[in-house]
Amino acid sequence: MLKGKRILLVISGGIAAYKSLELIRRLRERGASVRCAMTKAAEQFVTPLSVSSLSGEKVSTDIFSLTDEAEMGHIELSRDADLVVVAPATANILARMAQGLADDMATTLLLATDKPILVAPAMNVRMWLHPATQRNVEQLKQDGVAFVGPNDGEMACGEYGPGRMAEPLEIVAAIEAQFGKPLPKHLMLVQPPPAQSLKGRKVIVTSGPTHEPIDPVRYIANRSSGKQGHAIAAALAARGAEVILVTGPVSLPDPPGVKTIHVEAARDMFSACFLNLPADAAIFAAAVADWRVAVEASQKLKKTSDTPPTLRLAENPDILRAIATTDAKRRPTLVVGFAAETENVVAYAKKKLASKGCDWIVANHVGEGSDTFGGDSNRVHLVRQDGVEDWPRMSKAEVAAQLADRIAAFFSESAPVVKLTKPKISKGRS
Numbered sequence: 001m002l003k004g005k006r007i008l009l010v011i012s013g014g015i016a017a018y019k020s021l022e023l024i025r026r027l028r029e030r031g032a033s034v035r036c037a038m039t040k041a042a043e044q045f046v047t048p049l050s051v052s053s054l055s056g057e058k059v060s061t062d063i064f065s066l067t068d069e070a071e072m073g074h075i076e077l078s079r080d081a082d083l084v085v086v087a088p089a090t091a092n093i094l095a096r097m098a099q100g101l102a103d104d105m106a107t108t109l110l111l112a113t114d115k116p117i118l119v120a121p122a123m124n125v126r127m128w129l130h131p132a133t134q135r136n137v138e139q140l141k142q143d144g145v146a147f148v149g150p151n152d153g154e155m156a157c158g159e160y161g162p163g164r165m166a167e168p169l170e171i172v173a174a175i176e177a178q179f180g181k182p183l184p185k186h187l188m189l190v191q192p193p194p195a196q197s198l199k200g201r202k203v204i205v206t207s208g209p210t211h212e213p214i215d216p217v218r219y220i221a222n223r224s225s226g227k228q229g230h231a232i233a234a235a236l237a238a239r240g241a242e243v244i245l246v247t248g249p250v251s252l253p254d255p256p257g258v259k260t261i262h263v264e265a266a267r268d269m270f271s272a273c274f275l276n277l278p279a280d281a282a283i284f285a286a287a288v289a290d291w292r293v294a295v296e297a298s299q300k301l302k303k304t305s306d307t308p309p310t311l312r313l314a315e316n317p318d319i320l321r322a323i324a325t326t327d328a329k330r331r332p333t334l335v336v337g338f339a340a341e342t343e344n345v346v347a348y349a350k351k352k353l354a355s356k357g358c359d360w361i362v363a364n365h366v367g368e369g370s371d372t373f374g375g376d377s378n379r380v381h382l383v384r385q386d387g388v389e390d391w392p393r394m395s396k397a398e399v400a401a402q403l404a405d406r407i408a409a410f411f412s413e414s415a416p417v418v419k420l421t422k423p424k425i426s427k428g429r430s
């Protein structure tokens, strides 16, 4: 399919530029020849020497290079290819392409070419979702530019959502599609932002651990990273929901488009959740500490005696149970809990569904080697009154997207009975 095809690959400056090296190899394996042009910013991420070694061709970087222009002028270079691919395509190069700017070698080639162009965007999720970028993408599509990706996932910067560059083999498939090979079903050219399937719905999400103070400098905590809860909040917001995220201490950035309330202890999380009712749905992904120290010391505990101090514990309020069993006027229509189990995952989750009074339980495996705590993937079962769905191991972003889609489907099926809610001003610490 790609044998003898000439690809001009424009590499712009993003962390995903390292994947372009693999893309070059995959294209050459398939018999294509690849010439590359790099922006100045791309040279900060991969060197022209690596690109040239892998492509076996000279790399174009400088529009004013007399030697390059003498060998093959930029107009000739831009027309010599069968297809021009921009990977990674940063927000900046998309903006310059949409404007028709030609202020460096890469954009000059893109403006001068008379060949089809395929771009693989890669950028931070907020930059991708920004109206300016979406406007530029729309403009480029109208101009006939094809897109592959971006994919959903965790960014190099730690945020979740759409913005990751498509994988090299996905880009290869999209290139083959340009030459007439049918595109694999899962690979849409430009993944549309999810439909606004939760517009008008208000959802509370809890995430992260809680810190239970022992004294002013010490606390009891757990290993939750908050990645799953934050990804759920982001996925719900991407579908148009008004999302209130109540999070314990985590080292993640606040998800885009989400009102985030930062709390420390279980009791703060409890108040923030109740203060934000009513809501259409509430998702309890936080790993709330079951116990706190009964009496928090007002001064730092000192090693004054020979015997270490004894910590007397008191049980924390169960936020999930309290909201699931609150009066019908305040109870969200859909209450979803999480269950972290090391064995008998589904059986324990079914028991928890009944004992907590919630509607669904997302049961996850946290046994040894499961990668769930702090990791990027999760294996879950969605346990409902009417049955259990076993989901394969997926990234936390994919679990979040699936769950958000199930929630949207739930509301579209039960739409007539759902009450409309007014947003409330939160008194929580934010």
Ligand code: CTP
Pocket: 206, 266, 284, 285, 286, 287, 288, 289, 290, 316, 317, 318, 319, 320, 321, 336, 337, 338, 339, 340, 341
């Ligand atoms: N949860 C909560 N408030 C608490 C404790 C738990 O909201 N004080 C929520 C969690 O966010 C999660 C679910 O309840 O959705 C987990 O239930 P929990 O009883 O904590 O589960 P385990 O700790 O796994 O319980 P057990 O040790 O009994 O298995």
